[in-house]
Amino acid sequence: MHDAGNLTRLYASILKETRLIVRDREALVILFVMPLAFVLIMSLAMQDAFMEKSGVFTVAILDNDNGAVGQGVIAAFSSAGYMKTTVLKDAHDEADVKKEINSGRFKFGVIIPKGATTLAKGRVQRQLNFAKDGSGNGVYVRLISDPAMRVDHSNLVASSLARALAGVENRLLWEAVASLSGMEITPEREKEIREILDGNRPFEEVKAEDATGTRTASPMPTSVQQSVPAWSLFAMFFIVIPLSVTFIKERQLGGLTRLKTMPVPSSVVMAGKAIPYFIINQLQIALMLAVGFFIVPLLGGDALSIGNSPIAVGILTISASFAAIGFGLMTAMFCKTTEQSTTFGGTSIIVFAALGGIMVPKFLMPQFMQSISVISPLSWGLDGFLDVFVRGGGVSDILPEAVGLLSFGLVCLCVAAWRFSLKPR
Amino acid sequence: MNDLIIEAKGLYKTYRGAEKAAVDRIDLTVEKGSFFGLLGPNGAGKTTTLAMLTGLLEPDDGLLKVAGFDIRTSLDEVKRRIGLVPQEISLYPSLTAQENLAYFGMMQGLSGNALNGRIGDCLEFARLTELADKRVETFSGGMKRRLSLAIGIIHEPLILFLDEPTVGIDPASRLFIFENLKAMNANGTTIVYTSHYMEEVQTLCDTAAIMDSGRVIANGRMSALLSRQGKGMIRIRTAPDPTEAVRLDVESLPGAQSAIIKNDLLEIQTQEPEAAIEGVLRLLREKNVKLLSISHGAADLEGLFLSLTGTHLRD
Ligand SMILES: Nc1ncnc2c1ncn2[C@@H]1O[C@H](COP(=O)(O)OP(=O)(O)OP(=O)(O)O)[C@@H](O)[C@H]1O
Ligand SMILES: [Mg+2]
Numbered sequence: 001m002h003d004a005g006n007l008t009r010l011y012a013s014i015l016k017e018t019r020l021i022v023r024d025r026e027a028l029v030i031l032f033v034m035p036l037a038f039v040l041i042m043s044l045a046m047q048d049a050f051m052e053k054s055g056v057f058t059v060a061i062l063d064n065d066n067g068a069v070g071q072g073v074i075a076a077f078s079s080a081g082y083m084k085t086t087v088l089k090d091a092h093d094e095a096d097v098k099k100e101i102n103s104g105r106f107k108f109g110v111i112i113p114k115g116a117t118t119l120a121k122g123r124v125q126r127q128l129n130f131a132k133d134g135s136g137n138g139v140y141v142r143l144i145s146d147p148a149m150r151v152d153h154s155n156l157v158a159s160s161l162a163r164a165l166a167g168v169e170n171r172l173l174w175e176a177v178a179s180l181s182g183m184e185i186t187p188e189r190e191k192e193i194r195e196i197l198d199g200n201r202p203f204e205e206v207k208a209e210d211a212t213g214t215r216t217a218s219p220m221p222t223s224v225q226q227s228v229p230a231w232s233l234f235a236m237f238f239i240v241i242p243l244s245v246t247f248i249k250e251r252q253l254g255g256l257t258r259l260k261t262m263p264v265p266s267s268v269v270m271a272g273k274a275i276p277y278f279i280i281n282q283l284q285i286a287l288m289l290a291v292g293f294f295i296v297p298l299l300g301g302d303a304l305s306i307g308n309s310p311i312a313v314g315i316l317t318i319s320a321s322f323a324a325i326g327f328g329l330m331t332a333m334f335c336k337t338t339e340q341s342t343t344f345g346g347t348s349i350i351v352f353a354a355l356g357g358i359m360v361p362k363f364l365m366p367q368f369m370q371s372i373s374v375i376s377p378l379s380w381g382l383d384g385f386l387d388v389f390v391r392g393g394g395v396s397d398i399l400p401e402a403v404g405l406l407s408f409g410l411v412c413l414c415v416a417a418w419r420f421s422l423k424p425r
Numbered sequence: 426m427n428d429l430i431i432e433a434k435g436l437y438k439t440y441r442g443a444e445k446a447a448v449d450r451i452d453l454t455v456e457k458g459s460f461f462g463l464l465g466p467n468g469a470g471k472t473t474t475l476a477m478l479t480g481l482l483e484p485d486d487g488l489l490k491v492a493g494f495d496i497r498t499s500l501d502e503v504k505r506r507i508g509l510v511p512q513e514i515s516l517y518p519s520l521t522a523q524e525n526l527a528y529f530g531m532m533q534g535l536s537g538n539a540l541n542g543r544i545g546d547c548l549e550f551a552r553l554t555e556l557a558d559k560r561v562e563t564f565s566g567g568m569k570r571r572l573s574l575a576i577g578i579i580h581e582p583l584i585l586f587l588d589e590p591t592v593g594i595d596p597a598s599r600l601f602i603f604e605n606l607k608a609m610n611a612n613g614t615t616i617v618y619t620s621h622y623m624e625e626v627q628t629l630c631d632t633a634a635i636m637d638s639g640r641v642i643a644n645g646r647m648s649a650l651l652s653r654q655g656k657g658m659i660r661i662r663t664a665p666d667p668t669e670a671v672r673l674d675v676e677s678l679p680g681a682q683s684a685i686i687k688n689d690l691l692e693i694q695t696q697e698p699e700a701a702i703e704g705v706l707r708l709l710r711e712k713n714v715k716l717l718s719i720s721h722g723a724a725d726l727e728g729l730f731l732s733l734t735g736t737h738l739r740d
Contacts (some may be wrong), residue, residue: 003505004536012531016520057549195526254515261479261509262532263501 013272020246021276027242031280032287035235039227039288043296046223057157060106062097067117069139069168073110073381076164083160093174094142101146104367108157109144116141120202124172133334140204141165144312147391148363160204165203172202174259221361221390222302228292229385233378235288236281236324237349243328244341250336259422266422274325281321307388312398316388319405320381326412327377335418352376429490430584430615431478436487438473444568446634447473449639450487455584455617455632460610462630462647463619464726469636471619472512475588480508492583505534507663508582514569515576518562520570522553526579530689533580547575550605567598574602581680584615589626603629623726627651635730642733650729658728659693659701663709667691671714678704 021027059077063070077085086106091097097109116139123138143161145154250256259269292304306313327344335341353359355372356379362370371380384401387393433453439446448470448718455461463471478491480500491498516525527546535543545732548554561569570590577585587606591599606629610616620626626633627647634644643650663671666689675693678683680700684693687733695701698721709716722728 003534004531004540005534008531008536012528015652016517016524016528019520019524020517250517252564253517254511254513255517257481257513258509258515259532260481261504261507262529263504263534264532267487 003263006265009264009268010272010275010406013268014275017246017272017276018138021242021280024246026244027245030238030241031235031284035231035238035284035288036291038234039291040295040299041291042227042231042340043224044299044301046227056082056084057108057153058086058106059108059110059157060086060088060091060097060100061110061112062091062093063112064114064408065112068172069116069120069141069165070112072168072171073112073141073161073164075158076167077110080160081287083157083372094144097144101144104146107146107149108154109142110161111144113142113353114345121172121176122166123202124169124176127173128176132144135289136205138202138204141206142209143206146210159248162206165206165305169202221386222305224292224302224387225298225389226361228304229389230353230361232288233320233356233381233385234349234353234358235284237327237352237378238346239277239280239324240328240331240345240349241342243273243325244332244335244345245338247273247329247332248335248338248341256422264422266417266420269422270329270417270420273329277325277328278321281324282317285317305389307390307392309388309394312388312393312395313385315402316381316384316398316405319402319409320377322409323377323381323405323412324409326409326416329416329420330412333416352378355379357382377408378407383396401416429454430492431461431491431617432488434488435479436474436489437475437485438482439485440473445640447664448477451636451641453628453634453641453644455615458610458613458615459632460630461617462626462633463613463617463636464623464626464633464730465619465636466621468638469621470639471529471621471636472588473616473639474636475509475619476636479507479586480504483510484725503693505574506583508577508580508585510574510577510585510587510590512592514566514573516561516569516573519560519594520559521560522548522551522564523557525572526576526719528578530579532676535580537725543579547579552601567594570594571598571602574605578609578614582614584617585609585650586617588619589621590618591620591622623730627726633726635726635733637730637734643729650726653729657695657698657722659695659705659719659721661691661693661705661709661719662689663691664715664717667714671708671712674708674712675705678708680704 061070061074061077063074074085074087077083088097088100091100094111097111100106103151119139123136141161143154143158145157201409289304289306297303327348329347331341335344353376355369356376357365357373358378362373362379362382366371380401384398384405387397387401391397431453433451435450435452436448437450438448439444450469451474454476463474465471473482475488477484477496480496480503483497491503494502496503517528520528523544526547527540530540530543548557551568551574553572553575554570556564556568561572564572571701574587574590577587585606590602594602603625605616606616618626618630627644630647632644632646633650634641635650636642643653661667667686669686672684672686672691675681675691678701679705680695680697682694682696684691686692693701693705702719702721705719706716
């Protein structure tokens, strides 16, 4: 008998699987309608929450001065309602402060250099002596920020710091003035004085610096930037349910029994399952991105912006799909009934999602929850997407996440292949 | 003697965790072109045997050649030449009849015109041409059975295995399946047919093996199997119970082949039932033995099974 070969068999498997999915209304609702609803609702509903939460900033202050400048800044920051100030006792230098920020404990760090008060007083004195040369630098109080902070929030803290320093400057000035005798001020004199003052400002202008030192624009995600990748990943992983259910039904109804009596390699059967779901995953992400781009802004939300590396987005999507399919095939091989596979598949994905910052964004989680979240593959995927969307990351930035997802998928796939055999037993 | 297309020697299988062997060192031979019946009560081991013959289940022990290939070393060669119609209706409910056929046809290695031709033939065969584009979930039990059968033959196998294909269908569909199987057999397809309906096997098959509790208790050509019983069996009960003297007298009667005493029954094998019955009645009158009951059954597999095992085939 002429044998058309395994490509025909693969084609037949893909066609069959596609028909099974397309005719399964529940599966379509789970895979497309549910995540779509989630993205729309969450993007719009969480919009304000995202703003509000980022209104409380944790600030670490490293006071190497121990004088009037440090006290002034600490006092001003402590009295501002939107900041939670902590004076670092054990930190010594800039690296310590950056470490604190990178660990996520603080959003901002303020470094007051050694001898700041002495230097500032000296500069004030020069102002009063009308020193015209205006040379030398003022005190540089540094503001370091989490690269994930939105620019407007960094600016807010920066201007608070500038105000606090202006307050210190005034105090130093008045203290100095108090020791001087009266002086006549004419308009010309005033202009001259202003020039002198400007040339001898005690403090340098405050600028927010990025904790990683390579700051471009790196704000926190907008709610649509969080929701689209989060619920896309959730939906992609939800293929575990239809994938395992169709497979288990095939086993129960005897389709697989027939296949076992035919000259069919098990790799063809597995690939015939994987490929249609891979395509579904790509459709899901395309749909969700489209919703973020076009529908959310129509309904009054922010439009989605996805950074500037579509290739990185593609790599992440493929890796996440691979992980989801591997997980689905493994679930199918180990569950005997469709009830088992829906319960196990559904529960594990929801737990992964909850841990991974899909349901509650990670930056809202306490530190210990954030560290637990690394066990969730969905969390790797989401971190990757946020790297690209929010922090302007490229391919090299998402490689660790992509490799993690691919490895997870590969391990699942190997376990599934080991369990699945069309050979007689 | 024709070529053997299936040869099994000492085939053995115990399911994991089971106490008893499901198939207990059986020998089977099936001739090329024959219509072979595998008969036995529920749990006899028919499905297990079939599973080993079709490569679904690996025998724990024994030799097995199917279509001339050793199933252990050349499974794919075997698979190319066999078709199985499983005991359970194995179809995709949400696919149409045509789509089910196309899928399994392609998985068998068919494509293009050959595939389309076979799909058409098989739909015709199952009398489902009109319903080709209807989803299987809307079909009746009989229609599903017919389609299931058609899928088993889409690649025109050399050997077709059927596991109780007539369970749960109406008489018309059953007759229809019989006619088709006979026609296929006449065209050269070897058929291995399992059933626990002995009339089916008796009318369809030319050779048969009877299984019970994992063993083959009788096998051979249908005519030979039936003639082991002669033309039938006469059973009589008497008062007093039959004695050895009576048995010897009965055995020497014209028309009687043999007589045995089973409990209070005297069983007489016969080729000429009328003569034997007349003789028995005369003899009993002469000996003054009272006749309590007499019955006669034509030779059939049921009778054979009964005489071999002392139990009825049906539960
Ligand atoms: N998967 C299994 N695991 C354990 N025991 C099994 C399994 N399948 C069958 N058996 C046992 O093996 C024996 C033979 O079963 P088998 O299905 O081969 O019988 P059968 O003749 O086909 O019966 P039926 O007419 O009911 O289909 C029975 O005792 C059965 O309980
Ligand atoms: Mg059976």
